Amino acid sequence: MKNFFATPLRDEDFKKKNFCYETWIGNCFYAWDCGKAIGRYLEGLKEGKILGVKCPKCERIMVPPRIFCEWCFVLVEDFVELKDTGKINTFSISYISWDMKRLEKPQIPAVIEIDGASPGYGILHLISEVDPKDVKVGMRVKAVWKEEKEREGKITDIKYFRPY
Amino acid sequence: MGRRVAIVGAGMTKFVRRAKETGKELAYYAAKAALDSCGAKLKDIDAVVLGSAPDTFDGVHMKGEYLSCGAGAFGKPYLRCYVGGGTGVFSVAVGWYYIASGIFDTCLVVCEEKMSSYQPHPQGAFLTIFDHTTERPLGPNLLWIFALEMQRYMQTYGIKKEEIALVAVKNKKNALDHPAAQIAQEITVEDVLKSEVLCYPVQRLDVSPVSDGACAIVMTNEYLARRFTDKPVWVSGVGWCLDTAYWTNRDLCYPRYVEEAARMAYKMAGIRNPRREIDVVEPYDPFDYKELHHLEGLLLCDRGEAPQLLVDGKTQRDGELPVCPSGGLLGVGNPISAAGLMKVIEIFWQLRGEAGKRQIAKKAKRGLAQAWGDLMQVGTVVILEV
Amino acid sequence: MEQKENRKKEIIHFFGQLPVESLYTAGIAGERFLLGLKEGKFLANYCPDCDFVFLPPKLYCEFCFRELKEEDLKEIENKGILLSYTFTHIDTNGNRLENPIIVGVIKMNGTDTGFVHKLLNKIEDIEIGMEVEAVFAPKERRRGSINDIVGFQRID
Ligand SMILES: [Zn+2]
Ligand SMILES: [Zn+2]
Secondary structure (H helix, E strand, O other): OOOOOOOEOOHHHHHHOOOOEEEEEOOEEEEEEOHHHHHHHHHHHHOOOEEEEEOOOOOOEEOOOOOEOOOOOOEOOEEEEEOOEEEEEEEOEEEEOOOOOEEEEEEOEEEEEEEOEOOOOEEEEEEOOOOHHHOOOOOEEEEEEOOHHHOOOOHHHEEEEEEO | OOOOEEEEEEEEOOOEOOEOOOHHHHHHHHHHHHHHHOOOOHHHOOEEEEEOOOHHHHOOOOHHHHHOOOOOOOOOOEEEEOEOEOHHHHHHHHHHHHHHOOOOOEEEEEEEEEHHHEEOOHHHHHHHHOOOOOOHHHOOOOHHHHHHHHHHHHHHHOOOHHHHHHHHHHHHHHHHHOOOOOOOOOOOHHHHHHOOEEEEOEEHHHEOOOOEEEEEEEEEEOOOHHHHOOOOEEEEEEEEEEOOOOHHHOOOOOOHHHHHHHHHHHHHHOOOOHHHHOOEEEOOOOEHHHHHHHHHHOOOOOOOOHHHHHHOOOOOOOOOOOEOOOOHHHHOOOOHHHHHHHHHHHHHHHHHOOOHHHOOOOOOOEEEEEEEEOOOOEEEEEEEEO | OOOOEOOOOOEOEEEEEEOOEEEEEOHHHHHHHHHHHHOOOEEEEEEOOOOEEEOOOOOEOOOOOOEOOHHHEEEEOOOEEEEEEEEEEEOOOOOEEEEEEEEEEEEEOOOOOEEEEEEOOOHHHOOOOOEEEEEEOOHHHOOOOHHHEEEEEEOO
16 A cells, blocks of 8 residues: 555535535534533623632632532532632634634633632633733733623623723 | 553555545555555454544544444454544554553554545534533634633743744644645745734644544554564653643643653653653644643743744754654644654654654654643653664 | 523523534545446445455455455446335434335345345335345436435336
8 A cells, every 4th residue: 555645635626526425414403401510600690790619628719610629529519709800811812713714803712810719710701892902911801791681691691801 | 561562564644635535545545554564464453443533523423433444443352542632642552551451462553534524614623622601602713722822821931923933934844855744835934924813823824734634553562573573663651641621720821731641651661851861752733832832841841941942943853852853733734633643653753764854863762742632631642762 | 592491590501503514525435336326337346355245345345454446346237135124204303204214225236235225115015035226316317426326126
């Protein structure tokens, strides 16, 4: 057998589809159970609060909440209300969508360390109301919530975080 | 530590953006080439290990079973292993314990990926790595996590993009000498910095491509190795480790899990000072900054110091510590699990002096291949020596 | 994405979707086979080491790993035996079908492998062991696909 062999389809071959093929669109709908900890987290978001959990053993305050501490491997049941402020741990400016299409307006995803949680405990969210050029690691930010009646118990009940 | 384990043969397909071959056919090309390279027949093989990334890429559920006949597994003990991008190197660790334990005398390790089946763009198949409830509603794309990690790495140690871009320049150039390479080219730092910004700080030329391809190796024990080859390459250490899936809770500036995996492998190989004892290294480079990040995790330099090795030219093929002489994922291509195994195969060829134009200047006795994956959380390491 | 709440206003489910769309190349051996169907022919291949005939043809013999080349293809006659069959009354989502779909496993004469396809006869006319033949779609509708065969029917 020849080493380093394969038959590449060039872009134009692919566009013209001058080869035998079949296509298929999967029907993948799911109902994911939120579970105890994330269910409670979402209820908190609906009330305009960010909830964390505290490990009874190592006393870490973790967010997003979970019902166990993966270090101590003990059950964690103590929910604590955190602030809705924090600082940017890291960020990006994204110009593309999930399927590699160009976005008109860039998004700014960031890991935000939440005030009241142990140092380094962040969540993934978006930054807005700021020129992308001015975003910095370490910048203080605050959650911008949806109106109470519009909140549904989703991570998007926080519209984004903005510098403050 | 059980029986000594050798790699005695290796083969691989060309890496391409879209292959006309099915996944099974790609697996066959690689597996057959590996067997032929050491004069082995399928009947000489006791067991088969398959490495392959999520089923979503090929669009085939139970991909292990689907690929089994092309991987040479008909009527044999067979197992598919999967630890995300870390799979290619991990599959060699699985092959190692098959042989070291004495359960099997010979084993064929095959890694295959056909990412092009996923439409409209394979990137979409990665979406599910984000938490479905707390992250995916934010509309992420795969590059977010890499961009966030790269930014954190740059900020923590004050590393410039110009320095990181040198990795892409080096690897794409090294790949010009690799017969399987998909996107080998001569580029400049300027080209990288001017390429399309995808997800700042990640730009087009910082990223490896999506690919179709397969790789395979033949492994055996110390008693049989010389029946297959005069130049067996010994697996002296393997290591793997996983960090938490709560990726926003750990400091992305340093891959702790790679360090843990490396320490496990160094200990097994009796290596006390990896900086002196490792001659050539193939760290995982799906993005240019990852090569640097991983060199630090592998303890081959201090934290934040990898860019200096690169700037000083020490990681070139004629340098003190050649890094990715193959051309890496950035140059040869990135059919996920196959890319990891390609790195092990490159070390195999380098140690046997069979890397052709890619052969490094110094005489290499010991080399290391590493891969990384899942939600930026798994490190897998294999150490080879002659 | 939507979610459901129970009476206590606890949030229990989160609904979502995974986008999955695939395009499969038929591959090297698959294309040899499908282009044969487009011509109204069945092409199989033979491994001399294992004395085994594959239909559809493969790129390699999975038993001995010999490469099977284009020149190893041979045309076989359009005639086979029904090995097994089933009537399916529900679709993939579990909905009741008005007319059941009948599928069978057919062993074409001169081959050593089974082959799945639809059966075109009425339920009462079907029995294991009966001789069948493929009914091809009109030539202009064939595109190099397994559906270039409409189905198999009984030969009396
Ligand atoms: Zn704890
Ligand atoms: Zn055969």
